[in-house]
Amino acid sequence: MCGICGIFNLDGEPVPHGHIKSMADELAHRGPDDEGHYIDVNIALGHRRLSILDLSPAGHQPMSSEDGRIILIYNGEIYNHLELKVELEALGYQFRSRTDTEVLLKGYEAWGLDVIEKLNGMFAFALWDSPTRTLYLVRDRFGIKPLYWTKVGKTFIFASEIKAILTHPKVSTQLNPEALNEYFTFQNLFRYHTLFKGINLLQAASIRWISEREGDLKRRTWWDYDFTNRDEGMSEEEAESETLRLFRQAVIRQLMSDVPVGSYLSGGMDSGSIVAVTATQIPRLSTFTCGFDLSSVTGREANFDERREAESISCHFKTEHYQQVVNASDVSWALPNVIWHLEDLRLGMCYPNFYVSRLASKFVKVCLSGAGGDELYAGYPWRYYRVFDAIGRDHYLRQYYEFWQRLVSDQDKPKLFTEDLWRYVRDKDTFRTFSRVFTFNEGLKYDSPEEHIANSLYFEIKTFLAGLFVVGDKLSMAHGLEERVPFLDNDLVDFAQRIPIRHKLANLEKINRFNENETRKLRRYKAFGEGKNVLRNAMSSLLPEEILNRRKQGFSAPDESWYRGEALDYLKAILLNKRAAYRDFLNPRFVADIIDKHVAGKNNYRLLLWSFLCFEWWCKIFLDGVRPDSMDAR
Template sequence: MCGITGIFAFNLVGKFNKIQISNATQAIQKRGPDYQDVYHDEWVGLGHRRLSIIDTTAVAHQPMWDESKRYCIVFNGEIFNFQSLKQELERKGYPFFSHSDTEVLLNLYIDQKEKCLSKLNGFFSFCVYDRQEKTFFLARDRFGIKPLLYLFDEDKFLFASEMKSILEYGIEKTVDYNSLHIYLQLNYIPAPDSIFQNVKKLMPGHYMKVSRQKMDIQSYYDIPYNREESERNTISYQDAQIRLKQLLEESVQRRLVADVPLGAFLSGGIDSSVVTALASKHKPDLHTFSIGFKDESFFDETEYARLVAKHFKTEHTVFSLTNNDLYAHVNAVLDYIDEPFADSSAIAVYILSKETRKHATVALSGDGADEMFAGYNKHAAFNRIIHKGFKEELVGAFHPLWKVLPQSRNNPLANKARQLLRFSEGMKLSAKDRYWRWAGYAHNDEALSMLHADIKVKSSHQEFAARKNTLLRHLPDNAGINDILLTDMLLVLPNDMLTKVDLMSMANGLEVRVPFLDYEVVNFVFSLPGEYKINSQYRKRILQDAFRDILPAKLYNRPKKGFEVPLLKWFRNEMRSLITDDLLSKEFIHSQGIFEYSEIEKLKQQLFSSNPGDAHARIWGLVVFQWWWKKFM
């Protein structure tokens, strides 16, 4: 696990950018606190920051060259099946001087070029430089666990693990206002776009070849989902449970290989409990970690985490936090974000990663299960609409009532009114529009109205519609639950959930491994009918049933809580001055010239009213953007 960056200069102008390779590498030092090295020749520069996990000796440092000195690699990630791949390569006569997965990956690429990608079980972004042919080959893992940003113009090609590294090359910073328009709805910017017009993100499951002033991008993996085949899959529910348990156990076993201390996040929910159960079976001294929230008892799941830890005899550590503890880390989180990204639970992930890093260098997590097995509220809502009856029709009929009731996430009754309003709104929409509405915090028109008149001209309705249609391309009008889950896997998972975990864990030099996102597990789960995953009683049905015999019974039949940081309280108290007198002040908004102040003022009034709705989430999106703007623009 590391940070990578590089440049391929096409002319003398590009060579001028190349002199920044050391600074660009240093910019991502938190991703790899153990070692830094840089290679450069006349036209190419490669930089690497190392977090030592497999073969921690100096011989495994990067940039790494093959024996012939023709090929050089910088690699971020882990290849979990590297030992078996190494044996295959040794039989072919490839020599090895280290015990690292990096060297295996380099030799596998030399042997099979882009075909090597289908053999890799792991998560990664990497670049191989062919010094003889003067080419770059870059790839990103199947599900986007590891990031890879790039810039390509007539002078140069740049790439990096994070935007802050790209910016060190001295690039032109032109905001993409279509990206901002989407950000104001979703609170994140989906790949392949970024906040800058000239910087893109390589899509998950894709690779790219770069030669002098030429770039070619290709897909090497798609989730093998066929709607008709999955719904008529003949595997029985019982046999599917057995196969799922087998695949998940194999996945967890693969992810226990490390030459440094390894533990697991344990929230007390089903997903992390399954990972802990399987990991403790093969690692008796497993150390588990969770955070508790002293001031937010509704969100505190430490009772369940302790129950699971005791059941599987893990060494368990709870980091018990107050709201003041959370608030104390807000500035650190905002400072690390180098592209607007406003999932506020990133604060909790940052603290969990920071505290876990004091005990371990690698942590397993339960990420990906909600998107694969239908664990979110929206999945239950979609399922109710797909199978709607009298109750659902009644909720839709009372839409005018829900609209006038107070709405807030911070009060149980007001939160229920908020949910009923969203459900009744969604019932009237097409599958695509319903998904988009439930994925975000603001309507398209609400987001557009936030932009200054001069900025609206720079954002295109046609471009927005094209991007939205591409992101929702797998949703037919009669979308079933598997269509919804596939869209989650391609949109929400890589661009929100995995981005959050990568950013916040890497800010603390912690590697997080995700057993549910082993491609063999994902391929199998998407071959199953939707009814195996959700029905009127259960979300994540097959996952719950498959492990019912080994997990504590108390974990079942309790509400999914998740976690939301107390933004509303902060905004009305500790952060009020920052919002009203600084980041969202009339003076700053007018001088900036991006937002329409009258709309900002309405949102602030809603925030401080008795009927805040989702205003705090939208304000957080603006706070993150404004902080980013001040720091980077």
């Protein structure tokens, strides 16, 4: 795991060494072990290395081919690199290191860009083909590793993180109003732009290239999720046994490392299953949990602390277990640094991720995460059932769009934004942005409940999980920690997409027979299980029954209660400040009204309040230029 960056002046202007050095320095937290630069007049590449495989200088980057014609900078892990190395050796290639970087480099020499489709792993890389004077940027099929880019005049700039791009003197920091509108609708971005005007996220499973001769940026995608080719003849037994086999294979594949490997551990099935397999391979495995101080918490959030369940799993598998306890005041200390590292605002409360990653980084350099299990195996049934009775495509999209307006509804946006900003974005249709996600797969159908659920899986894995990957990468790499996701293994994903919906969601036939005119349908739907049926049965040989049957609990702090109590003073101090930076874009009266309604218990606005806090710190840090290390976070 590393940080990469580069500058390509298409007009032939030489790149000053100081420019690429400044970009790489801004990525030092991603790669504290080594630094390297390559400059060839108008092209410059920078690399910061976090040494995971082959810790020797042989893994130094940028890495060049033996004839010096191909230069590679690479961030990620290729889990099948040893198999590919055998293929390449059979073709006559020789290796001077044990790195997957060299396998990728020689793979390009042997197969060209076709090498990408052979890779099983997470990666983002840039490759300079000197003979053709062409720069290629590539991102893994799932989009686990980030890569951002911008083009200013005749200068093309890219990096693993936006903050590195911002160091270039030609780049100015401006807010992207369309992205802000999208963020305050979905608490996510469904297009590949960012809050930074002109700076984009490279699409997952895509290649972008630009040549000195042509100067135009080109793109092609080489893979996409597809839940439409389900094998309806597959039995439950086959689905369960093959899921277990491929899951074991995926976890063991992702244990390759020359440094210590640990695992996050909640009280749930996904991380517990990873620990179950990993503990058979790593004696005295280190595991890490984040819990919460619930002394002032009431209601449903009183069950948000999973430390007891995590300890139970740890004891069962004899792991060396560490815990981080977060309290209501911790958000104020962490938030400036969280936003500095996250930059690309996504999803809900993520400061617990920041704390547990920091904890893990004190003991290991690689940590396994359970992300992806819910999206592959239908772990959010209360979402799917909202569109279960949809009639046709338009009805489905409208119903699902209503649910995914997580923060501010379309009718409230004139009150949210300042008059100037609303005048700019009012014609930017976020429903069209939402609907566009479904157009990437022309095979989607909308004629049955099963198809609606399959479409929902497709949407959520391309959007919600993609947001989780941004959060996971940025907040783990903030501490020089590599986060791996065993559920996102090529073979496991390919098989999981083929499993019939009826095996993933229990009692699907009974739900099909519901009278859609009856009241309280959603409550009835929830009584039919929590999804991931086939995964739960597959893991029955790995985990204790009480873990398998435990009600699903998301990884979230009890912020609803804290924002009404212990954290309320902080909330008001930041958001009701008359000099707050967000006031240039958001209406402070709307913000104050949301705080009042939340405190009064009229609604639970914890997600929106979190996003207000995040955006305020984003404005301070990136628009006002206040670095976290110079802030009083309180």
